[in-house]
Amino acid sequence: MIHTITIPPDAQMAPLMRAYADALAARRRQTMLGLALVALALALACLGADVDIFVFWDKLGNFTSYFYRLSKLDTGAFVWTDPTEWYWGLQRWLRQLGETLLMAYLGTASGFVGGFVLCFLCSRNLVRSGAVRWVVRRYLEICRTVPDIVFALIFVVAFGLGPLPGVLAIAIHTTGALGKLFSEVVESIDMKPVEGIAASGGNWFERIRFAVLPQVLSNFTSYGLLRFEVNVRGATVLGFVGAGGIGEELITAIRKFYYSDVSAILLLVMVCVMAIDLLSERVRHRLLALEGGRA
Amino acid sequence: MSALRETLLAQKPGMAARYPDVFRPNLRARLNVVLVLGGAxxxxxxxxxxxxxxxHRILGGVLRxxxxxxxxxxPTPDGWARAELYGVALGQTLAIALLGTSLAAILAVPLGFLAARNIVANRVLHFLTRRALDSVRSIDTLIWALIWINVVGLGPFAGALAIMSSDIAAFAKLMSEAIETADRKPVEGVQASGGSxxxxxxxxxxxxILPxxxxxxxxxxxxxxxxxxxxGIVGAGGIGLYLSEEIRVLEWQRAAFLIVMVLVTVAIxxxxxQRLRAAMMGAPRG
Structure with a gap:
């Protein structure tokens, strides 16, 4: 096959080329303007955040030496030479880690139930009343915009120290986050089954049970698991404000410069979080496969 | 509605006799559901x-x-001087977020290319990059803040670095996925016309991948x-410092004012x- 390219005469080409150059220049100008705005914002941010490159450069050595110190025992030996000394508090830390996981589970499960109940009430295709939807939506928004640790701070005052305020904080934040995601899933379902149930005389609950749930359940579970991963990570720091879990031990160790303890706890947390991420990823992929098989 | 319902219900036995397969309970599926729910x-x-x-404690807490x-x-800041203080802190918070995000984005670019399977063919390097990113990601921002405070001292700079650290991995992962799913054809086109x-x-x-x-x-x-x-709760700058302080000293009106400030800012x-993203992703230009 032979292709031929016909080039129009110069007189015809010139205006085309000029138009192309103009369009290109206009786009360039736009890009430059955007970049300039970003640069200006960054410069302002640097001023606002007290950024000092020289301080950073001077202190950067601290960063590496901090990790070096993390790898040393009190005796001056490297931590891996004496694991029993390094993990002297293993039993206690494992118990606290377990407590952290249980907190994340309780909070996620409660938040899942909350989001589950509320998501139907703020879905456009299931609730006709705009007022109900508006109220539920604003409630969910407040729940997820206030960070869980702020709730934890307040709840620690109301409920006292311990895992209870932490769990409540996670539960409320999770309700907001999951409620929004769930309602997005519900709003994108196929409405034909819902109409079918309505046509055969099903009431609102039956429509949800038999027409909506089968379509959304695997998605809900997958989002719930994803949130559990996030919450495990979040629960490790709730102890910073006294809301239970391993965070309390960690912040004490960091503040009091118990270097080997810090590295031991951090490593435990990292392994645990990664294991849970991996597990939940497996389950989520299987759920997705299940979904694909049915469709 | 209810008349229809009754007629249909009256027909149910007949239907069940005619289509036994549809009406037979699926025992295995039910058992699975019961087991999973029961376990949970x-x-x-x-x-x-x-x-x-x-x-009792829960009830008491709810009352409190x-x-x-x-x-x-x-909600009130109790006077202009304090409102100004809060405003500055809020600005600092935004500065921390902006700086942390952009630092992470810049540093994640090379990492993203390293972690992409179709750019770096070396499997060992690829595996190591991915695992390293995972381990960085498993540490919460607040922990990073504590670590950076030890390095650069208390203040917003530590906060920006903490946000950078906790985001780098997520950015690099997203980036590598975008690169891996990118269309091969433009690349082959550039190669065919002699591109390095x-x-x-x-x-x-x-x-x-830019958009x-x-x-x-x-x-x-x-x-x-x-x-x-x-x-700021751990001392890394921004409005969190004031928020945690006002809650700790039980100045609830000021705390509420701060929370409202945060809510409004985040909403804006x-x-x-959202507008910017929609403009960037969708809408063919011109």
Missing amino acids: VALYVYALVTLDFDP LTDIAEMMLP RLERIRFGIVPQ IFASQILYFFESNTRSATII IDQVS
Whole structure:
């Protein structure tokens, strides 16, 4: 096959080329303007955040030496030479880690139930009343915009120290986050089954049970698991404000410069979080496969 | 409605006789559901017992919480001087979020290319990069803040670095996924017209991933504004410092004012960034 390219005469080409150059220049100008705005914002941010490159450069050595110190025992030996000394508090830390996981589970499960109940009430295709939807939506928004640790701070005052305020904080934040995601899933379902149930005389609950749930359940579970991963990570720091879990031990160790303890706890947390991420990823992929098989 | 319902219900036995397969309960599926749900509930109860949830304490706490909610009204900063202080802190929070996000985005670019399977063929390097990113990601922002405070001292700079550290991995992962799913054809086109390896990346891949990446940056900026509001709790600058202080000294009206400030700011930023993202992702230009 032979292709031929016909080039129009110069007189015809010139205006085309000029138009192309103009369009290109206009786009360039736009890009430059955007970049300039970003640069200006960054410069302002640097001023606002007290950024000092020289301080950073001077202190950067601290960063590496901090990790070096993390790898040393009190005796001056490297931590891996004496694991029993390094993990002297293993039993206690494992118990606290377990407590952290249980907190994340309780909070996620409660938040899942909350989001589950509320998501139907703020879905456009299931609730006709705009007022109900508006109220539920604003409630969910407040729940997820206030960070869980702020709730934890307040709840620690109301409920006292311990895992209870932490769990409540996670539960409320999770309700907001999951409620929004769930309602997005519900709003994108196929409405034909819902109409079918309505046509055969099903009431609102039956429509949800038999027409909506089968379509959304695997998605809900997958989002719930994803949130559990996030919450495990979040629960490790709730102890910073006294809301239970391993965070309390960690912040004490960091503040009091118990270097080997810090590295031991951090490593435990990292392994645990990664294991849970991996597990939940497996389950989520299987759920997705299940979904694909049915469709 | 109900008349229809009754007729249909009256027909049910006949229908069940004619279509036994449809009406036969699927015992295995039911058993599975019961097992999963039962397990979840059992674990829930176990957790409640282990964590020592006392109904009296919960009730007392809820009562105290209503008192607190009452004391929060109306939210007020108690005078202009303090409102100004809060405003500066809020600006600092935004600065932390912006700086942390952009630092992470810049540093994640090379990492993203390293972690992409179709750029770096070396499997060992690829595996190591991915695992390293995972381990960085498993540490919460507040922990990073504590670590950076040890390095650069108390203040917002530590906060920006903390946000950067906790986001780098997520950014790099998203970036590598975008690169891996990028269309091969433009790359082959550049190669066919004699482009070098770098030119293939610049003209074949970068134009494809740039809009995705830009919208991700905005999305992260949104979520980082939220993280930056709390990073002050451990002393890394921003509005969180005041928030935790006012809560600790039980100045509920001021605390409520701060929370409202955060809510409004986050809502505004969400709106703006949503518009920008929609403009970037969708809408053919011109």
